[in-house]
Amino acid sequence: MKTKNLFFFFVFVDIDEEKLKDEQTQKKIEEKKQISKDDDSKKIHRGIPKALFLNDIRNEILEIEDAEQLLLKVQQQYTKYKLMESSLHSQYAQIKGKIPRLEEDLEMIYALKKKKEQGGELTTQFKVADLVYSTAVVENFDYVSLWLGANVMLEYPIDEAAKLLENNISNAKKTIEELLSDINYLKDQITTTEVTISRVYNHSVKLNRLKKK
Amino acid sequence: MKTAFDKEVDVTFEDQESINEFGKLNLRFHELKTEITNYTNELQNLDDCQTEMILFDEDQPVLVLVSDSFLSLDKQMAEELIETKIQKITKNKDTLSEELNKIEERMDVLKKLLYAKFGKSINLDD
Numbered sequence: 001m002k003t004k005n006l007f008f009f010f011v012f013v014d015i016d017e018e019k020l021k022d023e024q025t026q027k028k029i030e031e032k033k034q035i036s037k038d039d040d041s042k043k044i045h046r047g048i049p050k051a052l053f054l055n056d057i058r059n060e061i062l063e064i065e066d067a068e069q070l071l072l073k074v075q076q077q078y079t080k081y082k083l084m085e086s087s088l089h090s091q092y093a094q095i096k097g098k099i100p101r102l103e104e105d106l107e108m109i110y111a112l113k114k115k116k117e118q119g120g121e122l123t124t125q126f127k128v129a130d131l132v133y134s135t136a137v138v139e140n141f142d143y144v145s146l147w148l149g150a151n152v153m154l155e156y157p158i159d160e161a162a163k164l165l166e167n168n169i170s171n172a173k174k175t176i177e178e179l180l181s182d183i184n185y186l187k188d189q190i191t192t193t194e195v196t197i198s199r200v201y202n203h204s205v206k207l208n209r210l211k212k213k
Numbered sequence: 214m215k216t217a218f219d220k221e222v223d224v225t226f227e228d229q230e231s232i233n234e235f236g237k238l239n240l241r242f243h244e245l246k247t248e249i250t251n252y253t254n255e256l257q258n259l260d261d262c263q264t265e266m267i268l269f270d271e272d273q274p275v276l277v278l279v280s281d282s283f284l285s286l287d288k289q290m291a292e293e294l295i296e297t298k299i300q301k302i303t304k305n306k307d308t309l310s311e312e313l314n315k316i317e318e319r320m321d322v323l324k325k326l327l328y329a330k331f332g333k334s335i336n337l338d339d
């Protein structure tokens with residue numbers, strides 16, 4: 001799956017805003033930090049933590065040190081999210097890649113069933129190795145063997161085999177749906193964090209200018 | 214230093230949600246595009262198969278590659294097999310195209326909304 005990043009760059013030039021500094025707002029910062037800690041411990045969507053969103057950055061972060069500290073924390077979180085994203089995406093690609101294979105198998109079973117209805121025998125060139133094929137004549141269409149993994153192959157009546165494969169495909173599709181919902185949730189957290197990083201950075205630039213003034 | 218966009222606009226929670234939604238749609242948009250292209254190529258191949266098979270003799274068996282094996286089928290059955298495949302892929306492709314259209318519409322709405330608020334300080338095109 002391709003990831004396209006959105007780019008955010010906020011430019012703040014206004015610097016004539018009054019610098020408010022009292023105990024109350026200081027308390028608010030403490031509270032905010034507490035809330036973000038609580039959010040970290042909530043486990044939904046495979047335990048992916050919810051991203052920190054700052055409602056009112058101008059009144060919440062008043063000190064340059066706070067901004068820098070927060071920026072560091074958010075950037076660390078961003079790296080973690082990116083790691084989770086690549087792991088989820090590889091899981092997604094793996095399962096998604098299995099589906100066409102299963103569908104091919106099913107297609108073969110349907111073809112055999114059709115041939116069975118038609119009667120007669122089926123000549124086939126089957127793969128022995130890459131680029132090496134040998135000829136076989138199939139006379140019995142009632143049973144097929146399915147490779148179950150772990151060095152086990154089991155013979156199934158053809159209808160049962162079709163059912164099993166159909167089941168496997170629908171299960172794989174369900175897993176894909178679940179993974180997609182997790183990927184979407186994670187994508188939300190990543191976007192939020194990207195925006196937060198640029199907001200905090202721009203805010204820290206602004207605070208820096210205020211300080212120098 | 215004053216620029217054309219020196220108005221200070223902060224991101225509200227609603228803005229963040231719109232940005233997130235756009236991000237998700239953008240992700241899905243690109244995935245759908247690749248999948249639709251794949252289906253289109255597959256359909257093109259199957260269409261070529263059909264065209265080629267017209268030239269075959271009626272009683273000449275056709276070797277059709279299913280999974281890893283070639284099946285020797287009579288012409289009529291081979292045609293049926295390919296026809297079923299075409300129908301299935303066309304159906305899948307149509308479903309995806311429909312989703313793609315809906316996503317494009319929603320992305321346009323969000324784009325207008327977000328550009329109106331953030332102007333040049335946000336980039337939603339790739």
